[in-house]
Amino acid sequence: MTALNFLFRKPRLPIIVDTGAGLIGAKSWVTCERRLTAFEFSDMAPRHAIDATGEGFSLSPGHLAFSPLSSKKRWTKAAIIELYNGSKGPGRPEYPTTSLGNKSLEKVVKDIVELLTART
Template identity: 80%
Template sequence: MTAINFLFRKPRFPLIIDTGYGLLKAKSWAACEKRLATMTFPDMAPRDVIDATGEGFSLYPEHIAFSPLTSKKRWTKAAIIKLYNSSKRPGRPEYPTTSLGNKSLGKVVKDIVELLVAPIKTDAVLAPKT
């Protein structure tokens, strides 16, 4: 298993990682390390990472390294929700953009991580019984 590296400091959990294929959630270093070890990235470009406080980090896939040196240092609630809604998979609910003033940034991050953890709902069409 590949070890995770850090430059300067570690992000705070939970994390949202934009892999290039979709969003990945991470609730612990062990789970993050296990998941990243099996990932293939479309290219080796730095990936956006959002920590529990809304701080932006970069993940450098080539070195499996997290760094706070990124062009997007602070994420807003609206930007995080837009990222989730634009990259969500079919079957995942859309995150509402209403009542954001009543939610903290940390709450929005945790809510989206929970949406990424929740099972995907499918619309099953049942054949009539004969």
């Protein structure tokens, strides 16, 4: 089993990872590692990851390495919700785009990770 690697620093949990075929949410590094090692990536292109603060990270699937050197550095609440709603998969509820002013970025990330980790 390959261990997760971190260049420079770790993202803050919880984390959302765009695998290219869907999203993975994780509240711990053990869970994140288990889900990423079980997933078969179609190619080794870098993937987007979003930490609890909305900071963008890059995941290198070949090395299972997270790096803060990402093409998209800051994610907005609307962009995170759009990413989730666009790739949520069947059977998962859509995240509402109303009342975003009342929710912190951290709350939106946490809510989406909850939706991704809920049993369907």
